[in-house]
Amino acid sequence: MSNSKIMEDKELINLWKAYDKKLEETLSINKKNAEEITKLKVQSFLSSMKPIKVFTIIIGILWILFVDGVIFIAYQAGGIFLLISALIQVILTKLAIGIYIYQLVLINAVNINDSILATQEKIARLKSSTIWIARLLFLQIPVWNTFYWTERMWTNGNIWVYMIHIPLTAAFIYLAFWLFFNINYENRDKKWFQLIFNGKEWTPMMKSMEVLAQIEEYKVEEEIIAG
Amino acid sequence: MMPDLKSEKFLTVLQAHKGIIYKVAHAYCKDAEDRNDLVQEIMIQLWKSFENYNEQFRYSTWIYQIALNVAISFYRKESRRQHIANPICEGILNYADNTATEETEESISILHRFIAELKELDKALMLLYLEEKSYKEIAGIIGISETNVATKIGRIKFILKQKFLNVKQ
Numbered sequence: 227m228s229n230s231k232i233m234e235d236k237e238l239i240n241l242w243k244a245y246d247k248k249l250e251e252t253l254s255i256n257k258k259n260a261e262e263i264t265k266l267k268v269q270s271f272l273s274s275m276k277p278i279k280v281f282t283i284i285i286g287i288l289w290i291l292f293v294d295g296v297i298f299i300a301y302q303a304g305g306i307f308l309l310i311s312a313l314i315q316v317i318l319t320k321l322a323i324g325i326y327i328y329q330l331v332l333i334n335a336v337n338i339n340d341s342i343l344a345t346q347e348k349i350a351r352l353k354s355s356t357i358w359i360a361r362l363l364f365l366q367i368p369v370w371n372t373f374y375w376t377e378r379m380w381t382n383g384n385i386w387v388y389m390i391h392i393p394l395t396a397a398f399i400y401l402a403f404w405l406f407f408n409i410n411y412e413n414r415d416k417k418w419f420q421l422i423f424n425g426k427e428w429t430p431m432m433k434s435m436e437v438l439a440q441i442e443e444y445k446v447e448e449e450i451i452a453g
Numbered sequence: 454m455m456p457d458l459k460s461e462k463f464l465t466v467l468q469a470h471k472g473i474i475y476k477v478a479h480a481y482c483k484d485a486e487d488r489n490d491l492v493q494e495i496m497i498q499l500w501k502s503f504e505n506y507n508e509q510f511r512y513s514t515w516i517y518q519i520a521l522n523v524a525i526s527f528y529r530k531e532s533r534r535q536h537i538a539n540p541i542c543e544g545i546l547n548y549a550d551n552t553a554t555e556e557t558e559e560s561i562s563i564l565h566r567f568i569a570e571l572k573e574l575d576k577a578l579m580l581l582y583l584e585e586k587s588y589k590e591i592a593g594i595i596g597i598s599e600t601n602v603a604t605k606i607g608r609i610k611f612i613l614k615q616k617f618l619n620v621k622q
Binding site: 235238239241242244245246248249250253254255256257259260261263264266271338339340341342343344345346349350434436437440441444447448451452 | 467468475476500501505507515519521523546547561564573574577584593594596600604605610613
């Protein structure tokens, strides 16, 4: 069968049929191993992801309780810098927990018997929402440099306090907001992005963003066709 | 259905449609060990869904839907299961290469390469097209309109034709 002929639709399908026939003749199923599957108490499709999400939510709630305690003490003691830093931190943590809860809802909503677009959109949204957690994490950077400040430090401090802390905090704030707004799928090919998200643990997130972009493309075309 | 009967029925369905699972796994997974994992995961999810199988669909349609859904999202490497097959080297599906004319073999290999280069959703569309599923059936499996199926398949075929032409040159 020449490659030129393959250009014809029928030839393409005939080639696939030849492959199919070959598989029929050569593919065998290991019955013993297949039987093992029917004896398994299997989890639903994404259930294995649940425990770590639940664990993170519990830890997050404990952390919130702790920081809320710090806020209360700071409020009583009049520690304005600690109070503001802790407030910002706790708000961001609560948002992150919200994302984890959203992910749990998506895990339960995924039905593998649904159409590919519906199922994959939920899975991709689930995995790609991890990027929001990363963005919130970076947004916290400045408060880790401000929570220990005291009023006395600024009123009685020497020039070096101003020289070091103001530019440093300004740089942290700039970096935090810059990362918050720039960590997105469009920047995936940038070197700084790949440096941050360079590990196997980020592969599912990156891949899911890719799939999500494909789904969006499909949906846009669907809308165009529907007029 | 009694557990034993259910299991027997499932194995019969699996036996009859093992080719679909292999083809999907082969299209989405280049690495042989990953492919074994994918085959195992597809079979596990098929077994899990077997009870809810809707008889209004053909087994092949049902298998394609689940196999493609599992394969497209198989980047979840953090949630790997234990291997069922022991020793690991022996998978659930075993493929013994045999004779096929050299030319056909080469063309199949080129076709595989081109399919592997397609994006995940386009790949699913192309596999279903090559399986000669009707546009209506493909639209149901993918979740888009028949018109969109026709447009997209036309576009993918055009790309494949171009690639084959380039190989020829």
